[in-house]
Amino acid sequence: MILPTYNEQGNIVPLVRQLKGLLADTPKEIIVVDDDSPDGTAQQVRDAFAEDGEVRLIVRYENRGLANSIREGIENASGDVIIVMDSDGNHRPEDVVMLLHVASNVDIVVGSRFIYGGGMSNLFHYYLSYLFNIFIRLVTGSRLDDNLSGFFSIHREKLFALDFDRIFWGYGDYFFRLLLLCQRHGFRFVEVPVFYGERKHDTSKTSFFLVFVRYTSEVLRLILLRLLNK
Numbered sequence: 302m303i304l305p306t307y308n309e310q311g312n313i314v315p316l317v318r319q320l321k322g323l324l325a326d327t328p329k330e331i332i333v334v335d336d337d338s339p340d341g342t343a344q345q346v347r348d349a350f351a352e353d354g355e356v357r358l359i360v361r362y363e364n365r366g367l368a369n370s371i372r373e374g375i376e377n378a379s380g381d382v383i384i385v386m387d388s389d390g391n392h393r394p395e396d397v398v399m400l401l402h403v404a405s406n407v408d409i410v411v412g413s414r415f416i417y418g419g420g421m422s423n424l425f426h427y428y429l430s431y432l433f434n435i436f437i438r439l440v441t442g443s444r445l446d447d448n449l450s451g452f453f454s455i456h457r458e459k460l461f462a463l464d465f466d467r468i469f470w471g472y473g474d475y476f477f478r479l480l481l482l483c484q485r486h487g488f489r490f491v492e493v494p495v496f497y498g499e500r501k502h503d504t505s506k507t508s509f510f511l512v513f514v515r516y517t518s519e520v521l522r523l524i525l526l527r528l529l530n531k
Contacts, residue, residue, distance in 0.1 A: 302384045302397070303374035304333045305367055308340045309388045314349045317356060319394040327401070332357045333388075334374040336365040372469035375460065384454045392452045396495045400454040408459045408488040411445060411480070412452035418494030419447075427497075433513060440524055441481055446492055448477040449516070459488055472512065474519040481523065 302320065306313055317331055335343040335358065343360045350356035359373060371385055382404050386392040396412055403410045414421050415434060421427035430449055437448045451473055463486070468478045483490070 302329060302331045302380075302386070303371055303378065304331065304386065304388045305370040305374065306333055306335045306338060306342050306388045307365075307367075307370075308338045308342060310338065310340045310342045310345045312390055313342055313388050314345050316388055316390075316394060317346070317350065320397060321355065323394055323398055324401075329355055330357060330378065330380055331355055332359060332374045332378060334359045334361065334370040336370055337362050366470075367472050368469045368475035371475065372465055376465075378457070381457050382454055383457055383460060386452050390499060391497045393496065393498065396452070396493075399493050400452075403491055403493055404454040404456070407491045409455040409483055409490055410453060411447060411490065411492045412450050412495035413445070413447035413492035414450070414495060414497055415446040416492050416494050419496060420494075421497040422499055423497075429513070433516065436517075437477060437520060440520060441477070442484075443477070443480060444484060445480055445490065448480055449473060450495070451476045452495060455483075459483075459486075462486065471519065472515060474516050477516075477520070478523070 304313065304316065313333060317333070320331060333346050333356065335346070337343070337360055343358060346356070346358045350358075357377070359377060361370060361373060374385075375383055382401065384397060384400055386397065392412065400410045400412065413419050414427065415431055421430070434446060434448055437443055438445075453476075463479070463482050468482060469475050
């Protein structure tokens with residue numbers, strides 16, 4: 302399980318403890334990938350899990366950023382099924398159990414806000430994300446309802462068959478690049494309903510508007526590459 306962090310000192314330890322409790326009878330490794338957070342996130346993990354063989358900490362000092370952190374976590378993971386989730390409270394730990402259960406039957410499981418049973422507490426962000434997902438599906442041919450989720454499980458052998466350099470850069474836009482490549486390779490998909498909450502501690506580090514500008518630019522770039530057959 303990959304947990305990327307940046308300034309999550311109030312969130313990360315409770316999250317890891319919840320995950321360990323929910324998966325107490327399941328063999329697991331929890332990899333916290335921290336981008337050298339100035340708030341002491343990494344030290345919180347060291348102090349809480351110094352003797353815990355199930356929890357590993359990677360601190361990154363160069364080439365930082367969400368997608369690069371996730372890539373480094375994946376490259377250091379050894380499990381047959383890899384799960385990626387946010388560390389800020391948006392993704393609920395209890396939904397990990399469902400992702401793991403369903404993963405036995407398909408190649409990739411995506412936690413979706415936009416299928417029956419899913420949702421999001423922030424309705425403004427929910428509807429903007431819903432509309433943007435319609436845009437992604439229309440222009441890229443994606444068959445998924447939530448191309449921005451970032452909460453997923455995937456089998457290691459399938460993931461490592463892909464070209465990481467085409468996926469893992471930028472911010473959350475890595476996720477719809479990943480999904481598009483998975484679809485082109487014929488991976489078996491399923492979406493499961495998840496509900497997004499709000500951050501439990503600290504403040505968001507990204508501007509919602511700037512993120513959507515970045516995502517739109519990336520979708521347009523992908524359209525151009527598709528037209529050029531690249």
